[in-house]
Amino acid sequence: MSATEAIDLDFEKGNFHYDTEYDFDAGTGLSEATIDYISGVKGEESWVRDFRMKALQTFLDKPMPLHWATRDLSNIHFDKIRYYLSKGQTPSRNWDEVPDDVKQTFERLGIPEQERKFLAGVEAQFDSEAAYSRMKDDLSKEGVIFVGSTEGLREHPEIFRKWFGKVIPTADNKFSALNSAVFSGGSFIYVPPGVKVKQPLQAYFRINAENFGQFERTLIIADEGAEVTYMEGCTAPKFETSTLHSAVVELVALRGAKIQYITVQNWSNNVFNLVTKRARAEEEAEVKWIDCNIGSRLTMKYPGVILKGRKARGEVLSIALAGDGQHQDTGAKMIHAADETTSNIIAKSISVGTGRSSYRGIVNVPRNLKGCKNNTECDALLINTNSRTDTYPAITVRGDGNSVQHEASVSKVSAEQIFYMRQRGLSEAQAMSLSVNGFVNDLVRQFPMEYSVELKRLIEMEMEDSVG
Amino acid sequence: MTKLLDKQLDSSQPHRRELWQQFKKLPDPISKDQAWRFASTRKYRVGDLTSTENLSKGKLCELSTRSTILDAFSGQAVLAGNQIVGSLILDDETAALGVTLNSLGENPVIESSETLGGDKFQALNGALSKNGIILTVPDHVEVKQPIVIVHWAGSGGSFPQLHVEAGLHARLHLVEIYFSIGDEAGFNVASTRIRARAGSHVSRSVIRNWNVDTTAVHLEHLMVHRDAYLQSTNLNINGGTLRQETVLSVQGQGANADLSSISIAGEGQEFDQRTLQSHEASDSRSDLLFKNALLASGRTIFSGLIKVAPEAQHTDAYQTNRNLLLDPTADANSLPGLEILANDVKCSHGATTGQIDDDQLFYMRSRGINDQLARQLLVFGFFEEVIEKIQLPALESRIREWIETRFQ
Numbered sequence: 001m002s003a004t005e006a007i008d009l010d011f012e013k014g015n016f017h018y019d020t021e022y023d024f025d026a027g028t029g030l031s032e033a034t035i036d037y038i039s040g041v042k043g044e045e046s047w048v049r050d051f052r053m054k055a056l057q058t059f060l061d062k063p064m065p066l067h068w069a070t071r072d073l074s075n076i077h078f079d080k081i082r083y084y085l086s087k088g089q090t091p092s093r094n095w096d097e098v099p100d101d102v103k104q105t106f107e108r109l110g111i112p113e114q115e116r117k118f119l120a121g122v123e124a125q126f127d128s129e130a131a132y133s134r135m136k137d138d139l140s141k142e143g144v145i146f147v148g149s150t151e152g153l154r155e156h157p158e159i160f161r162k163w164f165g166k167v168i169p170t171a172d173n174k175f176s177a178l179n180s181a182v183f184s185g186g187s188f189i190y191v192p193p194g195v196k197v198k199q200p201l202q203a204y205f206r207i208n209a210e211n212f213g214q215f216e217r218t219l220i221i222a223d224e225g226a227e228v229t230y231m232e233g234c235t236a237p238k239f240e241t242s243t244l245h246s247a248v249v250e251l252v253a254l255r256g257a258k259i260q261y262i263t264v265q266n267w268s269n270n271v272f273n274l275v276t277k278r279a280r281a282e283e284e285a286e287v288k289w290i291d292c293n294i295g296s297r298l299t300m301k302y303p304g305v306i307l308k309g310r311k312a313r314g315e316v317l318s319i320a321l322a323g324d325g326q327h328q329d330t331g332a333k334m335i336h337a338a339d340e341t342t343s344n345i346i347a348k349s350i351s352v353g354t355g356r357s358s359y360r361g362i363v364n365v366p367r368n369l370k371g372c373k374n375n376t377e378c379d380a381l382l383i384n385t386n387s388r389t390d391t392y393p394a395i396t397v398r399g400d401g402n403s404v405q406h407e408a409s410v411s412k413v414s415a416e417q418i419f420y421m422r423q424r425g426l427s428e429a430q431a432m433s434l435s436v437n438g439f440v441n442d443l444v445r446q447f448p449m450e451y452s453v454e455l456k457r458l459i460e461m462e463m464e465d466s467v468g
Numbered sequence: 469m470t471k472l473l474d475k476q477l478d479s480s481q482p483h484r485r486e487l488w489q490q491f492k493k494l495p496d497p498i499s500k501d502q503a504w505r506f507a508s509t510r511k512y513r514v515g516d517l518t519s520t521e522n523l524s525k526g527k528l529c530e531l532s533t534r535s536t537i538l539d540a541f542s543g544q545a546v547l548a549g550n551q552i553v554g555s556l557i558l559d560d561e562t563a564a565l566g567v568t569l570n571s572l573g574e575n576p577v578i579e580s581s582e583t584l585g586g587d588k589f590q591a592l593n594g595a596l597s598k599n600g601i602i603l604t605v606p607d608h609v610e611v612k613q614p615i616v617i618v619h620w621a622g623s624g625g626s627f628p629q630l631h632v633e634a635g636l637h638a639r640l641h642l643v644e645i646y647f648s649i650g651d652e653a654g655f656n657v658a659s660t661r662i663r664a665r666a667g668s669h670v671s672r673s674v675i676r677n678w679n680v681d682t683t684a685v686h687l688e689h690l691m692v693h694r695d696a697y698l699q700s701t702n703l704n705i706n707g708g709t710l711r712q713e714t715v716l717s718v719q720g721q722g723a724n725a726d727l728s729s730i731s732i733a734g735e736g737q738e739f740d741q742r743t744l745q746s747h748e749a750s751d752s753r754s755d756l757l758f759k760n761a762l763l764a765s766g767r768t769i770f771s772g773l774i775k776v777a778p779e780a781q782h783t784d785a786y787q788t789n790r791n792l793l794l795d796p797t798a799d800a801n802s803l804p805g806l807e808i809l810a811n812d813v814k815c816s817h818g819a820t821t822g823q824i825d826d827d828q829l830f831y832m833r834s835r836g837i838n839d840q841l842a843r844q845l846l847v848f849g850f851f852e853e854v855i856e857k858i859q860l861p862a863l864e865s866r867i868r869e870w871i872e873t874r875f876q
Contacts, residue, residue: 412812
């Protein structure tokens with residue numbers, strides 16, 4: 001336990017911001033001029049600019065998915081958002097070169113400390129662009145590439161262009177189109193064949209400015225037999241007006257590769273967090289999404305795996321905690337597209353106060369496949385009488401020898417358990433928090449140690465105000 | 469269709485005209501609509517349909533004899549298309565208890581209620597229904613034998629209605645049977661409303677055994693009051709394209725409902741079942757078990773939602789969907805859902821899709837049962853859990869016979 005003390009995050013730790021002077025600002029609202037500006041300051045090739053322009057049109061053409069999603073989406077005012085803010089497009093490699101106000105932000109969040117402790121590489125994104133990006137030297141010698149999206153497309157087009165926008169097409173949904181139009185920042189990672197990156201790579205995303213929209217774009221390619229773990233954390237200060245975070249994350253696991261992608265999202269609860277995440281797993285590859293949603297006003301995120309090669313495996317482990325006024329609309333998609341592919345989804349959600357958590361999922365096994373298996377478990381815990389939970393899975397199975405099972409349950413913390421603990425001298429809040437931690441414990445154990453400790457503390461803090 | 473029916477509709481029935489306008493105004497279902505997701509919505513386009521025409525006396529006589537499914541019953545109504553066959557029967561003992569079984573003639577009950585996407589068809593049923601059946605059981609009356617409603621679908625549209633009211637502490641067993649007269653393509657838009665008053669006990673079995681060219685939409689509303697028990701079993705044995713919407717409204721404290729179903733979908737067949745278990749009162753319970761067996765290129769859709777209102781504390785609500793794929797070309801879709809707004813509840817759903825268990829098959833083969841028979845036995849075993857809920861042995865054995873003909 002002692003090793004983890006240094007990075008225990010305070011729940012309020014992200015709630016501060018500095019007045020920052022931006023050198024580059026695309027202004028408010030979205031038009032072709034915004035895209036010209038972004039593309040211009042980044043010095044992008046014409047195909048990237050064309051890609052953005054096309055995406056803008058798709059974004060404008062697509063309606064809001066209000067026929068199934070929450071009405072809260074109509075509270076996003078696209079014309080009031082600032083689409084690009086930065087102090088420059090080249091991240092510093094040395095912590096001392098990072099501008100002071102940006103450095104202060106990340107130091108308060110404990111970023112360089114964490115890097116020294118256990119990370120193989122780290123990238124810190126401040127609003128639109130990475131402020132700091134560094135990877136251990138031995139990894140670059142092995143050919144691992146870990147850069148921002150701007151740099152990735154500029155310096156390594158031969159690697160990234162092939163997969164860019166291929167796992168998640170621009171027109172996948174309205175928000176993936178928006179991201180494709182105005183993306184900036186995010187990580188581009190390439191791990192060469194057979195290279196196993198032992199320590200995790202990490203990115204930290206920070207929104208600092210009011211009314212700002214963050215649209216990072218991440219693409220991770222694990223070549224044949226490669227292995228990599230990537231972790232991302234997100235925070236933002238609390239502003240009066242809402243903020244939009246709409247990322248696109250694409251993972252490509254080539255034959256026999258393994259990718260693990262861990263997210264701990266703790267946006268302040270005025271952030272609309274609308275993220276598209278999808279992976280493509282080739283033969284015998286394995287992709288695991290570990291997704292933890294604690295913050296934001298509304299999160300809509302359904303990490304998916306397209307199981308493209310024989311014996312590929314996809315997994316989503318998801319924890320959502322919806323506090324007062326929050327809506328965590330999360331889930332998973334498993335698209336089986338080859339024989340003997342397997343997938344597993346375990347989702348646990350906790351609704352506190354007026355919080356609402358929803359599970360939405362797709363499992364699809366088409367008719368020409370054999371021997372595919374899926375297991376889905378969704379468990380929801382309701383803490384207060386006004387808490388709410390929903391489950392909306394969609395399962396389609398055809399083909400030969402395929403089997404799918406889905407189970408969901410809803411419960412509350414049992415009165416006997418609380419009584420038992422109170423009898424032994426625990427306060428009601430402590431007892432409640434212990435029960436809730438017990439509920440998610442089997443999932444939390446699968447998180448890296450540092451994250452599981454942080455998560456437990458966050459849950460404890462949420463629980464403190466929820467009883468009595 | 470529209471012109472002809474515009475004329476047919478009597479101007480003395482403004483309600484019907486209004487519903488007819490509503491029907492024409494409402495858009496055709498599209499599968500992009502969540503309520504119709506996965507469905508082959510094109511098959512529900514009404515097109516050039518006319519109401520089923522009246523049948524000859526000889527034909528009616530023939531249907532009347534074909535309608536004897538159970539030897540013992542307390543009452544029976546037989547309909548063909550939109551016409552009553554013979555007369556409504558209620559035995560003397562039952563009639564003496566005050567039970568009534570009547571036809572609504574030209575005046576259907578027009579009451580719009582919550583649908584699960586089929587509002588266009590609700591309007592159509594209300595506009596065109598004739599000779600709907602209304603059954604009432606007075607308070608504290610127990611109907612000894614089942615009441616049987618048989619409906620024969622001919623070519624063209626039939627729009628049957630059935631309204632059942634079980635009084636306080638009444639007991640009733642209701643059997644609804646839907647057949648095709650011959651091989652004609654029928655279009656059946658039916659509505660069933662059942663109200664189980666406080667403390668009543670209503671058991672209902674619905675058998676749908678049409679020809680494969682039949683398209684049908686059946687809208688069911690089941691209302692269960694305080695401490696009442698309702699059991700509803702749907703057996704979709706044969707048909708073409710079927711949509712069944714079941715809205716269970718658990719309105720009283722301590723109410724209890726069991727919904728179950730079997731569907732057998734083969735080539736060219738699509739059985740689309742949408743259910744809502746809506747809990748509006750505390751301490752209530754509902755349990756749903758829908759089982760589908762899918763043969764070559766058969767399609768099934770199960771979309772179920774459990775909704776628990778904030779005041780419905782101590783609700784126990786369960787939902788299970790089991791799909792047995794008997795052929796690689798079959799297509800099973802499940803959309804099990806939960807919307808829970810109260811916290812002190814026990815709710816769960818489960819959906820599984822799989823094949824016949826190889827171990828079970830091996831066990832039977834090793835005891836000398838041939839492969840085909842072993843598979844059949846396992847499939848019949850899969851159905852038995854639902855069939856035995858009916859608790860009318862005579863009807864159960866008829867159902868087993870009908871099911872067996874699907875596997876020959």
